[in-house]
Amino acid sequence: MFLKKFFYVITLQYLGYRFHGWQKQPQVKTLHLMVDRTLNYILEDKYFKSLSSGRTDAMVSAECAAFELFLEEPLEDQDAFLSLFNYNLPQDIRATGIREVDDTFNIINHSKIKEYLYLFTYGEKCHPFCAPIMTTILDDLDIDLMKQGAKLFEGSHYFKSYCFKPTDNGIYNRDIITCELVENTLYTANYFPEKTYILRVRGKGFMRNQIRLMMGALIDLGKGKLSLETISKSLEQDCFIKMTYIAPASGLILNSIEFS
Numbered sequence: 001m002f003l004k005k006f007f008y009v010i011t012l013q014y015l016g017y018r019f020h021g022w023q024k025q026p027q028v029k030t031l032h033l034m035v036d037r038t039l040n041y042i043l044e045d046k047y048f049k050s051l052s053s054g055r056t057d058a059m060v061s062a063e064c065a066a067f068e069l070f071l072e073e074p075l076e077d078q079d080a081f082l083s084l085f086n087y088n089l090p091q092d093i094r095a096t097g098i099r100e101v102d103d104t105f106n107i108i109n110h111s112k113i114k115e116y117l118y119l120f121t122y123g124e125k126c127h128p129f130c131a132p133i134m135t136t137i138l139d140d141l142d143i144d145l146m147k148q149g150a151k152l153f154e155g156s157h158y159f160k161s162y163c164f165k166p167t168d169n170g171i172y173n174r175d176i177i178t179c180e181l182v183e184n185t186l187y188t189a190n191y192f193p194e195k196t197y198i199l200r201v202r203g204k205g206f207m208r209n210q211i212r213l214m215m216g217a218l219i220d221l222g223k224g225k226l227s228l229e230t231i232s233k234s235l236e237q238d239c240f241i242k243m244t245y246i247a248p249a250s251g252l253i254l255n256s257i258e259f260s
Contacts, residue, residue: 141222
């Protein structure tokens, strides 16, 4: 007997600091585990399947992540479902929206643009409350030079140097729509240092640790350990310069996902 399936896209915000990333893994607390536990409880053991638009690393946060929910019965009241879902989720995960899609939608393969933010400061020891979403670099940084370096990543480039454990058969030609380093005006708190900064990156697809390796290269540039020429060279076709510094995960935030 053929069972009709119903498909919904649910958007989420979460603070990733206490989670071991999105994907379920044995004996660790992950976001997917907590989402599925909550769904299983509120759906009262009815069949469901959840599929994320992509993975995030341990300690990475999100302003707008998304997953697709597959059901064999329709939701009679989507708003009531969302309220019940939020009531039972942990306090560091919040569902922000739900919409029904048809069977032609595939949350993994559907064309999308993602925007990531990397929040950081430098030069002083910060209040411990900053740690979940902000990276602190205690050394001095040349921010103006880092702004120039960020712009080098924009456009179509060969990003093998910015992939964690690259192989010889990977696809490393990627397009970056926007890459800019600006002063932070999005996140404020009375315990934040006077000046903080954001690296903003938009693109269609990112490899494992790509943005953290890009941020790490910019930090090394700001410290004087790398040059603009080295970063420019690292983006040339078939050039591989091993980047050794992966910036800490807790400064990285998935800011938005746009589905075409």
